[in-house]
Amino acid sequence: MNTRERSELRLSPAELRQRIRTGEFHGNTSGLAPGFVQCNLAILPQDWAGDFLRFCQANPRPCPLLAVSENPGDTALANLGNLDLRTDVPSYRIFRDGQLVDEVDDILEHWQDDFVTFALGCSFSFEEALIAAGLEVRNVTQNVNVPMYRSNISCQSAGPFAGDMVVSMRPFVAADAIRAIQICSRFPAVHGAPVHLGDPGQIGIEDLQKPDYGDPVRIDENELPVFWACGVTPQVALEAAAPPVAITHSPGCMLVTDKRNAELAIL
Amino acid sequence: MNTRERSELRLSPAELRQRIRTGEFHGNTSGLAPGFVQCNLAILPQDWAGDFLRFCQANPRPCPLLAVSENPGDTALANLGNLDLRTDVPSYRIFRDGQLVDEVDDILEHWQDDFVTFALGCSFSFEEALIAAGLEVRNVTQNVNVPMYRSNISCQSAGPFAGDMVVSMRPFVAADAIRAIQICSRFPAVHGAPVHLGDPGQIGIEDLQKPDYGDPVRIDENELPVFWACGVTPQVALEAAAPPVAITHSPGCMLVTDKRNAELAIL
Numbered sequence: 219m220n221t222r223e224r225s226e227l228r229l230s231p232a233e234l235r236q237r238i239r240t241g242e243f244h245g246n247t248s249g250l251a252p253g254f255v256q257c258n259l260a261i262l263p264q265d266w267a268g269d270f271l272r273f274c275q276a277n278p279r280p281c282p283l284l285a286v287s288e289n290p291g292d293t294a295l296a297n298l299g300n301l302d303l304r305t306d307v308p309s310y311r312i313f314r315d316g317q318l319v320d321e322v323d324d325i326l327e328h329w330q331d332d333f334v335t336f337a338l339g340c341s342f343s344f345e346e347a348l349i350a351a352g353l354e355v356r357n358v359t360q361n362v363n364v365p366m367y368r369s370n371i372s373c374q375s376a377g378p379f380a381g382d383m384v385v386s387m388r389p390f391v392a393a394d395a396i397r398a399i400q401i402c403s404r405f406p407a408v409h410g411a412p413v414h415l416g417d418p419g420q421i422g423i424e425d426l427q428k429p430d431y432g433d434p435v436r437i438d439e440n441e442l443p444v445f446w447a448c449g450v451t452p453q454v455a456l457e458a459a460a461p462p463v464a465i466t467h468s469p470g471c472m473l474v475t476d477k478r479n480a481e482l483a484i485l
Numbered sequence: 486m487n488t489r490e491r492s493e494l495r496l497s498p499a500e501l502r503q504r505i506r507t508g509e510f511h512g513n514t515s516g517l518a519p520g521f522v523q524c525n526l527a528i529l530p531q532d533w534a535g536d537f538l539r540f541c542q543a544n545p546r547p548c549p550l551l552a553v554s555e556n557p558g559d560t561a562l563a564n565l566g567n568l569d570l571r572t573d574v575p576s577y578r579i580f581r582d583g584q585l586v587d588e589v590d591d592i593l594e595h596w597q598d599d600f601v602t603f604a605l606g607c608s609f610s611f612e613e614a615l616i617a618a619g620l621e622v623r624n625v626t627q628n629v630n631v632p633m634y635r636s637n638i639s640c641q642s643a644g645p646f647a648g649d650m651v652v653s654m655r656p657f658v659a660a661d662a663i664r665a666i667q668i669c670s671r672f673p674a675v676h677g678a679p680v681h682l683g684d685p686g687q688i689g690i691e692d693l694q695k696p697d698y699g700d701p702v703r704i705d706e707n708e709l710p711v712f713w714a715c716g717v718t719p720q721v722a723l724e725a726a727a728p729p730v731a732i733t734h735s736p737g738c739m740l741v742t743d744k745r746n747a748e749l750a751i752l
Contacts, residue, residue: 391687392681392682392683392684392687393680393681395682396666396678396679396680396681396682399663399666399667400666400667400670400678403667403670411663411667412663413660413663414659414660414663415659415662415663415682415683415709416659416682416683416709417659417707420658420659420707440684440687442682442683485752
């Protein structure tokens with residue numbers, strides 16, 4: 219880690235957002251502003267927001283809703299900090315009719331007065347809790363994106379929003395898998411307990427070394443793959459619903475909030 | 486279930502102990518006095534009690550201590566109900582120098598003024614919680630004793646008390662195994678969360694269909710074996726330590742108490 223990276227690590231969420239806003243910081247937010255919640259983002263026209271809200275509420279494990287716009291067009295989200303949804307994420311993805319059409323540093327020119335924003339919990343929060351408990355999170359130690367897979371676990375549909383659950387995978391020896399289940403059960407707002415462990419074929423995954431998203435990680439012989447509901451699920455549902463316009467964060471480039479991970483613990 | 490069994494099921498713990506005391510009831514206490522804690526029992530001369538107490542405290546998962554005699558020779562245990570330790574267990578095992586020498590209905594004639602009694606949590610409590618959550622507990626549905634195995638997980642020794650952990654096994658599909666870990670984590674006083682799941686070879690178990698104690702159960706192809714620390718562990722440690730005399734309950738014939746299982750939940 220170089221000097222600049224070290225100094226970024228020590229930034230408060232507000233300072234980090236300021237650097238993102240001014241273009242001084244680009245890229246992945248993993249490991250930055252430690253202790254604070256980072257969010258998946260989904261922005262939709264008001265006409266589509268009701269169904270998407272129902273989709274999140276019906277599928278809380280892949281889509282744990284932390285905040286939603288009070289009014290259409292709001293450029294901030296109550297309780298998450300003094301932030302501007304149009305500029306404070308390092309990279310945004312623009313979808314039109316379900317197709318990814320652009321990746322941009324801000325969405326000032328794309329903003330619409332009827333936009334409703336959804337902030338969803340992200341695995342960074344529970345990975346921090348696992349590491350704090352002394353567990354090794356393989357994608358973190360290997361410094362790659364977590365491997366993610368389209369499973370055959372169906373989400374409950376809501377209007378046009380539907381699809382199978384995307385899951386992320388982290389390998390653990392059994393005793394650590396049990397500990398991980400206990401730790402993550404405390405954090406339902408960031409995907410909660412795993413949804414599966416052991417045989418990947420049971421949830422429709424053929425080859426762990428060929429993830430649909432992210433990077434493969436090493437799995438030792440004495441380890442079990444442990445699967446969590448993943449925040450890519452709502453993005454897949456968005457693509458399937460194909461609204462005229464939708465905006466999300468780019469993978470790994472999250473909305474950094476002033477909310478503490480510890481606040482999300484239910485016990 | 487016949488009429489008599491039905492009526493026994495409805496008995497309060499005090500009524501059930503009364504029937505045991507008078508010899509009206511014999512045998513296994515599984516499923517009786519539902520909602521109330523049943524205990525593993527270990528009775529030792531005072532000279533051996535200090536080390537055994539340390540053994541329990543060093544190995545809380547196999548030996549979750551619920552109560553211990555206030556004074557040597559006490560024939561009751563505070564907080565567990567109005568009970569007589571010499572008569573209120575359906576069947577006792579007498580060990581001399583670590584060897585099982587007799588199985589008796591009461592220990593009135595064996596009682597010593599220097600006896601210290603240990604009441605340890607038992608899996609019946611968490612099985613009740615699992616069933617209440619809608620999970621199938623295989624040994625209960627198959628109406629057999631749970632299969633138990635000597636694992637290669639070493640207990641922490643205390644004086645002459647030492648040995649490997651005995652584990653009980655219940656098979657579940659992965660999602661139910663995760664739920665079982667959550668449920669049992671609430672009950673550390675009755676063995677708590679599982680200690681292992683998946684590959685039995687990793688904890689030194691060669692053949693699940695050949696348990697060291699209890700009966701084999703069916704394991705379906707899509708199920709994982711899930712292993713809990715077991716109350717037979719202290720009995721094995723007792724046999725290894727070989728005190729001149731020791732008394733335990735007979736397997737499945739537990740001390741039925743007035744304490745509610747729900748009282749044991751830590752959250």
